[in-house]
Amino acid sequence: MRFVEEFRDPALAKGLLARIDAAARAIGATKESPVRIMEICGGHTHAIFRYGLDRLVHEGIEFIHGPGCPVCVLPMARVDEAVEIAEQPGVIFTSFGDAMRVPGTRKSLLQAKADGADIRTVYSPLDALDLARENPEREVVFFGLGFETTTPSTALTIQQAAREGVGNFSVFCNHITVPPPIKALLDDPHMLLDGFVGPGHVSMVIGIHAYDFIARDYGKPIVVSGFEPTDLLQSVLMVLEQIRDGRAEVENQYGRVVPEHGNPVSLAAIADVYEERPSFAWRGLGEIDRSGLRVRAKYAAFDAEEKFGIGYGARRARDVEEPDGTACAQVMTGRIKPTGCPLFGTTCNPETPMGALMVSSEGACAAYYQYGGRREPEVVE
């Protein structure tokens, strides 16, 4: 029996691996005909590689890495627009650190900063609002990025700016939502998935019923999961047991943090400040209906798209063409592994990323690069 020493609870991990083995055998999963489970969240992708879970579980289980890395799916055209805003005179452009190295067609934010634009990394949108208060003569723009975990933070910040009448603050909104891309992947006839490990912290905000359609309309199991290794093993087991028993349900493995109906204050703030865009582009996946958010008209004074006339769809440069030779789209949709990309590890590496999947530790290519080649799980027979 295998177990990993660095697990907090090796005995628990060992027990879970044994039960995963049994369930995979009962289903008849083999290396040639595996059960394909997508982990949606980039944090889970990172944890799976860090702990070598993909190599510890039964060989009949294949992890497909989902689109849950917000930096990785940010379309190049939006990076270009961010750079365009940042290069305007008088602007202080603020961003989470993750987004600084994402390649645009002309340059990344990091390159724009080196070229003289006033771009600062902040930990929180509240820090950007503070900067606006401290610099009343400048326009402070925050690069609003991320799924439902970070959306409440920018919504609450905009509400606060409105309450306090901070007129020189705005958000360049690129927030996206988790359920629509899952639906798009399930509608893709090339995408053969047997079940999902659902995101933990996104679900903390939106609750678990946002995934009901996966079980009800598509007959696939989904288990919302924490990101400790034993959480992930437990969730994989729960998915397998559903498949084995012919069930398709939404289950919550992470009930200690994820309330069934989400966080009401966050949901109210999101609904107050944002509305769905008819569609939004995802790098590698293309346009997905109702998958992005924009600032509602009543908060137009805090909407950088309005302020700078740079609105989504206001210009033609919206295609999500990748640079020559990159296989980002195929990796993003689980068709090939990162190592199948001709640029992987050579031209494209974390220092000089060609594609966004290499930028963030949550991106599949960066995770493969960091752990794939050299890190073997510490297996003890």
Next chain:
Amino acid sequence: MCLGIPGQIVEITDAERMVARAEISGVSREVNLACVAEGGLEALVGKWVLIHVGFAMAVIDEDEAAKTLAALEHLGEAQETLREIAEGEGARP
């Protein structure tokens, strides 16, 4: 960006704005409590919360906080987040 980090609420610093000071692995930082304030702000002092980009998003127990922190440290995310918090302060002019 997607993973929260646990912190312990030390004191309420601005009740009107729902802001408190939290200790996050020995680093002190202001956090917004709006999303967890149901039971009143003072009741949160001493509690552990999961903090996302400056906002407390869920109240957790001490054991869960310890487990989450250990997992984040293993992933290198805790160090990264603490660095961002510290650098964020440096963004001040």
